[in-house]
Amino acid sequence: MRVVLAEDHALLRAGLTQLLEAKGFEVLAAVDNLPELQRALTDPEADAAVVDVRLPPTFTDEGLRAAIEARAARPGFPVLVLSQYVEQLYARELLASGEGAVGYLLKDRVSDVAEFVDSLRRVAAGATVLDPTVVAAVLERAAASPVSRLTDREREVLGLMAEGRANSGIAAQLVITEKAVAKHINNIFAKLDLPADTDDHRRVRAVLTWLGV
Numbered sequence: 244m245r246v247v248l249a250e251d252h253a254l255l256r257a258g259l260t261q262l263l264e265a266k267g268f269e270v271l272a273a274v275d276n277l278p279e280l281q282r283a284l285t286d287p288e289a290d291a292a293v294v295d296v297r298l299p300p301t302f303t304d305e306g307l308r309a310a311i312e313a314r315a316a317r318p319g320f321p322v323l324v325l326s327q328y329v330e331q332l333y334a335r336e337l338l339a340s341g342e343g344a345v346g347y348l349l350k351d352r353v354s355d356v357a358e359f360v361d362s363l364r365r366v367a368a369g370a371t372v373l374d375p376t377v378v379a380a381v382l383e384r385a386a387a388s389p390v391s392r393l394t395d396r397e398r399e400v401l402g403l404m405a406e407g408r409a410n411s412g413i414a415a416q417l418v419i420t421e422k423a424v425a426k427h428i429n430n431i432f433a434k435l436d437l438p439a440d441t442d443d444h445r446r447v448r449a450v451l452t453w454l455g456v
Contacts, residue, residue: 244367247292248273249280249306250325251299259293259353266360277305284313284320291321291367295350296333307333318342321367325350329376335451338371343447346372346407365407371450372407389452392434400427405450 246268250256253275260273272283276299284292292313298305310322323346324337334347346366352374353359362372390398396417403413410428414421428446435452437445 244364245269245271245288245290246363247271247280247283247286247289247294249275249283249292249294249298249309251275251295251297251302255350255353262353262356262360263293263363266356268363275299277309280306280309281312284309285316289320291323291363293323293325293363296324296326296330304333307336311336314342314345319344319369321369322346323348323363323366323372325353329374334373334377338447338451343371344369346370347377348372348374349376362407370407370409371405371447373405373450375406377405389435393431397427397431397434400424401431401449404428404446 244267246263248256248259248263248270250259250273256273256275260270263270271286271289272279274280274283280294280298283289292310294306294310296304296306298309307324310324314320314322319342321344322337324333325348326333327350329349337345337347344366346362348359348362352362365372390401393401399417400413403416408416410421410424413424417424431449432445435449437448437452
């Protein structure tokens with residue numbers, strides 16, 4: 244898999260490049276600023292991108308904006324965004340297209356190499372992956388949204404869906420059967436008024452509802 248990497252801290256950029264290459268990825272470009280990232284994202288050979296939210300020149304949301312622009316030009320282009328802090332607004336903006344193949348992780352998560360690499364692979368495969376800290380923050384305000392219709396167990400299942408877990412992973416985490424997980428997910432779709440569609444599309448829409456998008 245060929246990846247574009249954007250990170251302004253030289254040591255972290257070098258470390259991520261080495262980590263990704265050791266795990267079988269090809270880093271097409273490792274950049275540290277917005278103009279270079281925008282150019283790199285136009286490379287048709289790029290299969291995915293790992294992007295820091297904040298890049299020069301203003302260190303606000305350049306990376307996020309570049310990721311959104313890239314996905315507008317290439318719908319469904321997989322992007323894993325890294326952030327120093329929990330910013331629910333960033334997560335919502337990234338997911339707003341409803342197409343999936345996006346991830347939002349805190350930089351601390353990179354220290355768990357297996358989890359980071361697994362998250363990138365899941366995003367590249369079309370999944371939506373949110374950092375558990377973002378998941379927890381959203382759950383705190385869920386009572387004011389349509390998610391308030393869900394049972395505690397259904398909220399747990401939806402939170403794990405937001406982390407990008409498949410039914411088997413949810414079942415293992417909650418120590419229940421995959422059949423039970425499927426039943427909970429169908430209940431979630433019904434309670435959130437999501438009409439019949441492909442399961443993957445409804446999963447993304449469920450997460451968007453949960454985020455308040």
